[in-house]
Amino acid sequence: MEASASVDRYMDVQGHMGRADLNAVLYPGAVAVVGASLSFGKWGQLILTNIIAGGFEGKIFPVHPKKSSLCGLKAYKKVTDIPQHVDVAFVTVPAAVVTSVVEDCGKKGVKGVVVISSGFSEVGAEGAELERKIVGICRHYGMALVGPNTMGIISPYAKLFATGAHTRPRAGGVAFVSQSGNLGNQLVHWASHQGIGISQFVGSGNEAMLGCAEYLEFLEQDDRARIIMLYMENVGQGRTFLEAARRVNRKKPVIVLKGGRTSAGKAAAASHTGSMGGEYPIFRAACRQAGILSVDAPAELLDLSAGFSSLPLPKGDRVGIVTLGGGWGVVTADTCNEKGLRVPPIPDSIIKRLNKYLPPFWSKGNPVDLVGTRDTEVPVVAVEELLKTDRIDAVISLGIIGRTELVRLLVDSTRRSDPDASQEELDEIVSFVDSYEEEYIATMVDLMERYEKPVIGVSLTRSDKGTVRSVEGKRYSGVFYQTPETAVNVLARMVQYWK
Amino acid sequence: MEASASVDRYMDVQGHMGRADLNAVLYPGAVAVVGASLSFGKWGQLILTNIIAGGFEGKIFPVHPKKSSLCGLKAYKKVTDIPQHVDVAFVTVPAAVVTSVVEDCGKKGVKGVVVISSGFSEVGAEGAELERKIVGICRHYGMALVGPNTMGIISPYAKLFATGAHTRPRAGGVAFVSQSGNLGNQLVHWASHQGIGISQFVGSGNEAMLGCAEYLEFLEQDDRARIIMLYMENVGQGRTFLEAARRVNRKKPVIVLKGGRTSAGKAAAASHTGSMGGEYPIFRAACRQAGILSVDAPAELLDLSAGFSSLPLPKGDRVGIVTLGGGWGVVTADTCNEKGLRVPPIPDSIIKRLNKYLPPFWSKGNPVDLVGTRDTEVPVVAVEELLKTDRIDAVISLGIIGRTELVRLLVDSTRRSDPDASQEELDEIVSFVDSYEEEYIATMVDLMERYEKPVIGVSLTRSDKGTVRSVEGKRYSGVFYQTPETAVNVLARMVQYWK
Numbered sequence: 002m003e004a005s006a007s008v009d010r011y012m013d014v015q016g017h018m019g020r021a022d023l024n025a026v027l028y029p030g031a032v033a034v035v036g037a038s039l040s041f042g043k044w045g046q047l048i049l050t051n052i053i054a055g056g057f058e059g060k061i062f063p064v065h066p067k068k069s070s071l072c073g074l075k076a077y078k079k080v081t082d083i084p085q086h087v088d089v090a091f092v093t094v095p096a097a098v099v100t101s102v103v104e105d106c107g108k109k110g111v112k113g114v115v116v117i118s119s120g121f122s123e124v125g126a127e128g129a130e131l132e133r134k135i136v137g138i139c140r141h142y143g144m145a146l147v148g149p150n151t152m153g154i155i156s157p158y159a160k161l162f163a164t165g166a167h168t169r170p171r172a173g174g175v176a177f178v179s180q181s182g183n184l185g186n187q188l189v190h191w192a193s194h195q196g197i198g199i200s201q202f203v204g205s206g207n208e209a210m211l212g213c214a215e216y217l218e219f220l221e222q223d224d225r226a227r228i229i230m231l232y233m234e235n236v237g238q239g240r241t242f243l244e245a246a247r248r249v250n251r252k253k254p255v256i257v258l259k260g261g262r263t264s265a266g267k268a269a270a271a272s273h274t275g276s277m278g279g280e281y282p283i284f285r286a287a288c289r290q291a292g293i294l295s296v297d298a299p300a301e302l303l304d305l306s307a308g309f310s311s312l313p314l315p316k317g318d319r320v321g322i323v324t325l326g327g328g329w330g331v332v333t334a335d336t337c338n339e340k341g342l343r344v345p346p347i348p349d350s351i352i353k354r355l356n357k358y359l360p361p362f363w364s365k366g367n368p369v370d371l372v373g374t375r376d377t378e379v380p381v382v383a384v385e386e387l388l389k390t391d392r393i394d395a396v397i398s399l400g401i402i403g404r405t406e407l408v409r410l411l412v413d414s415t416r417r418s419d420p421d422a423s424q425e426e427l428d429e430i431v432s433f434v435d436s437y438e439e440e441y442i443a444t445m446v447d448l449m450e451r452y453e454k455p456v457i458g459v460s461l462t463r464s465d466k467g468t469v470r471s472v473e474g475k476r477y478s479g480v481f482y483q484t485p486e487t488a489v490n491v492l493a494r495m496v497q498y499w500k
Numbered sequence: 501m502e503a504s505a506s507v508d509r510y511m512d513v514q515g516h517m518g519r520a521d522l523n524a525v526l527y528p529g530a531v532a533v534v535g536a537s538l539s540f541g542k543w544g545q546l547i548l549t550n551i552i553a554g555g556f557e558g559k560i561f562p563v564h565p566k567k568s569s570l571c572g573l574k575a576y577k578k579v580t581d582i583p584q585h586v587d588v589a590f591v592t593v594p595a596a597v598v599t600s601v602v603e604d605c606g607k608k609g610v611k612g613v614v615v616i617s618s619g620f621s622e623v624g625a626e627g628a629e630l631e632r633k634i635v636g637i638c639r640h641y642g643m644a645l646v647g648p649n650t651m652g653i654i655s656p657y658a659k660l661f662a663t664g665a666h667t668r669p670r671a672g673g674v675a676f677v678s679q680s681g682n683l684g685n686q687l688v689h690w691a692s693h694q695g696i697g698i699s700q701f702v703g704s705g706n707e708a709m710l711g712c713a714e715y716l717e718f719l720e721q722d723d724r725a726r727i728i729m730l731y732m733e734n735v736g737q738g739r740t741f742l743e744a745a746r747r748v749n750r751k752k753p754v755i756v757l758k759g760g761r762t763s764a765g766k767a768a769a770a771s772h773t774g775s776m777g778g779e780y781p782i783f784r785a786a787c788r789q790a791g792i793l794s795v796d797a798p799a800e801l802l803d804l805s806a807g808f809s810s811l812p813l814p815k816g817d818r819v820g821i822v823t824l825g826g827g828w829g830v831v832t833a834d835t836c837n838e839k840g841l842r843v844p845p846i847p848d849s850i851i852k853r854l855n856k857y858l859p860p861f862w863s864k865g866n867p868v869d870l871v872g873t874r875d876t877e878v879p880v881v882a883v884e885e886l887l888k889t890d891r892i893d894a895v896i897s898l899g900i901i902g903r904t905e906l907v908r909l910l911v912d913s914t915r916r917s918d919p920d921a922s923q924e925e926l927d928e929i930v931s932f933v934d935s936y937e938e939e940y941i942a943t944m945v946d947l948m949e950r951y952e953k954p955v956i957g958v959s960l961t962r963s964d965k966g967t968v969r970s971v972e973g974k975r976y977s978g979v980f981y982q983t984p985e986t987a988v989n990v991l992a993r994m995v996q997y998w999k
Binding site: 039041042046047049050051053054055071072073120123124125166167168179180181182183184185187190191194232234258260261262263264265266268269270272273297298299300322325326327328329330331332334335336337338339343344361362364365366368370375400403406407410411413414415417418419420421422426427430461462463483484485486 | 538540541545546548549550552553554570571572619622623624665666667678679680681682683684686689690693731733757759760761762763764765767768769771772796797798799821824825826827828829830831833834835836837838842843860861863864865867869874899902905906909910912913914916917918919920921925926929960961962982983984985
């Protein structure tokens with residue numbers, strides 16, 4: 002395997018990009034797609050159709066050497082032919098042609114270029130030489146350069162979806178920068194399924210000009226980003242990155258997944274991004290010292306995104322557990338202890354209060370086992386009692402949301418087996434559980450706002466409605482993970498950040 | 501909290517139940533539901549409607565003190581009034597009445613009783629006394645007793661679904677015994693969503709007569725069960741259990757989730773099943789010595805169920821990785837190393853073979869990065885090459901199945917943005933990706949049968965089609981986890997079992 006050039010060597014010529022440049026890339030009024038195409042699956046088609054179908058409200062200029070229009074839009078032969086101002090150009094033409102396109106962009110006064118094309122430093126010395134030329138041109142004209150070899154960017158607040166994957170998460174508080182395009186795209190796709198709101202996604206690609214440190218600096222200033230997720234294989238100038246991350250992390254959580262932690266991963270990363278790696282234990286220790294959370298699995302980035310962006314931070318490690326079944330309470334308590342969280346006894350006053358609602362043999366302790374109660378009031382009372390006491394910092398509530406799915410199954414069975422069952426009553430039950438679910442979520446969000454403590458839900462079933470359930474006009478959102486271990490892990494990480 | 505009586509004290513009066521007794525419970529020709537009801541959500545309604553709607557093909561006899569029919573079935577006042585033979589009775593009447601019902605069952609010659617009713621040893625000394633009486637009656641008549649305080653049983657091969665949760669997994673190879681009813685029910689529900697086939701589910705409840713050791717002995721002999729999952733809070737007579745588990749585990753994997761591993765979990769378990777716990781490190785060490793896998797999270801039981809029941813066992817720890825994107829390959833390689841699996845270099849002959857299919861800058865190593873190829877042949881070639889070589893024991897393949905979802909999104913965007921796109925061509929693409937997915941799964945199953953090595957898929961998207969994708973008439977099934985960390989963990993556990 003040919004050793005590909007490290008992108009590190011460009012770092013020394015990096016200036017600090019001003020905010021304005023990336024602002025133009027992420028919140029443009031007008032975009033050009035150079036290499037725009039109608040061939041299904043080509044990059045020029047992927048980017049153009051995604052921008053259009055995603056509902057971008059600014060101007061879109063396809064650039065094509067021959068066609069006069071694409072997708073009903075007037076097309077131009079060159080960027081310099083476009084009669085109006087262009088903020089950002091997406092470039093999908095073959096590597097050899099990219100330099101002249103970028104030169105055109107510079108002449109035209111474009112503020113930033115997103116170079117999707119591959120064939121640069123990731124493929125060897127020749128590509129690295131091309132990459133250097135592009136950086137030179139961008140610096141000459143003062144243009145921001147994203148990539149090359151990026152899968153694109155997503156900016157939901159600008160309704161700008163410009164990646165190969167046509168997934169469109171809602172606008173929210175999670176910024177995501179990924180050196181791997183397809184890992185990034187896939188995570189954004191999961192985020193979209195889970196209802197997690199994204200502020201920006203940037204596939205940083207080869208990071209010829211802008212690296213994670215620069216994106217961090219931008220996101221530090223952008224209030225739309227409330228939590229920042231990074232996937233990195235190449236840390237570049239480690240000290241610069243860590244300094245930026247430490248500073249930003251004081252304002253908003255910075256969470257890092259490092260690829261290339263092991264010898265097998267490093268070998269894979271070397272052939273992927275040309276990253277030379279470095280020793281992971283040192284990186285992890287540096288992160289820990291700087292208070293930056295590091296995770297080992299992509300899904301954990303998503304889990305933490307949901308929690309950090311939707312819940313108040315806990316101010317301690319004492320967990321109250323409310324469960325609809327004993328076994329789940331046991332498993333959750335075990336996992337809390339194993340993750341360093343405490344499950345302390347609860348005051349007698351709470352036990353007395355709950356005695357009014359529950360059969361005499363209820364658990365009378367923490368976890369609060371609601372013993373399969375069908376009462377709709379007591380789960381709320383139990384959560385609120387735990388939030389009220391200053392002996393509990395956070396609540397994990399298991400099984401309320403998921404229960405509605407099982408009720409639906411039961412209604413279905415009843416219809417099929419009992420010919421005399423009242424269809425009206427059964428309809429009422431279904432509509433009751435549906436509205437109860439929404440009401441319960443709204444109540445949990447209200448409680449979080451009142452007590453400024455997190456309530457983490459565990460649905461125990463797979464919901465099509467996603468992990469994050471937002472409530473109109475509220476600061477916090479309901480979060481319902483499928484498993485207790487996920488809920489406990491997220492809470493433990495939030496406690497770690499709070500510390 | 502009142503200390504509830506430990507069920508351990510009954511263990512010494514336990515005889516070894518013969519196979520016949522549990523056979524009658526799990527594969528009955530005729531069942532009675534005592535306490536049958538039409539009140540929505542009552543246990544007598546839950547069990548009766550589930551048995552009917554689940555499609556049980558044997559006879560069903562509701563027992564009700566007044567009604568002459570329920571759900572269109574003739575009802576009887578007492579079990580002894582039923583004119584035909586009854587194999588098993590489900591008992592849902594209040595605890596105080598259970599003794600007389602069980603006595604009736606004995607007189608009638610019923611082979612086994614499943615006592616759903618609660619209010620026994622789990623609520624204190626009085627309940628424990630009642631429980632002792634029931635055990636005495638069952639022993640007197642030679643009846644098997646499941647429970648009391650069980651959430652019921654499921655026996656998909658008998659089309660018998662008799663739990664409170666109306667979830668109905670397909671018949672398959674995973675047996676599941678759970679001391680917690682609702683944890684068990686929920687896991688069966690997940691299994692059903694994930695396409696995991698269940699051979700039996702038993703909520704063992706208070707285990708007054710039959711405990712995990714006895715169920716293990718039964719499942720050892722039942723060929724329908726190919727892998728056995730246990731959730732235990734109370735290990736009972738630890739030595740008896742471990743001896744049974746060790747013996748059975750040599751024939752089929754026994755996997756244990758122990759509740760009450762920590763002080764918080766133990767406290768919760770004490771109030772849940774009255775379990776006194778014991779020291780988890782000792783239990784875990786004993787399991788390890790006996791070769792029994794123990795896990796810490798409910799979801800892991802499911803993950804392992806899917807893998808162990810669907811894939812050939814790996815005969816070594818050397819993993820080949822095939823990925824559609826570099827980042828995912830890096831993350832997977834890292835996780836393999838962290839879980840003790842090797843990702844060795846691959847022979848030059850494979851690299852030469854793949855050179856014919858891939859662009860010159862492909863990874864040329866393990867992970868095999870297919871660089872986002874759209875070729876449909878090369879992913880299969882890559883997997884087969886890795887299966888062929890004796891330097892690789894198992895393959896993890898990332899991204900093929902999930903990709904189809906992204907293609908559908910792209911087709912949708914194209915329809916919306918390009919007025920001139922050929923609708924026919926787009927329809928063809930969709931039907932192609934749909935059939936390609938099924939074809940790919942069938943090919944993977946064929947390859948597993950030919951090479952007797954596991955191929956673990958990672959879909960990277962959430963599929964409605966579940967984790968396990970079975971192929972008509974095949975010994976193995978396709979398994980597609982959503983994340984690489986799950987795939988790697990399952991593989992690592994399979995290697996651990998193989999050792």
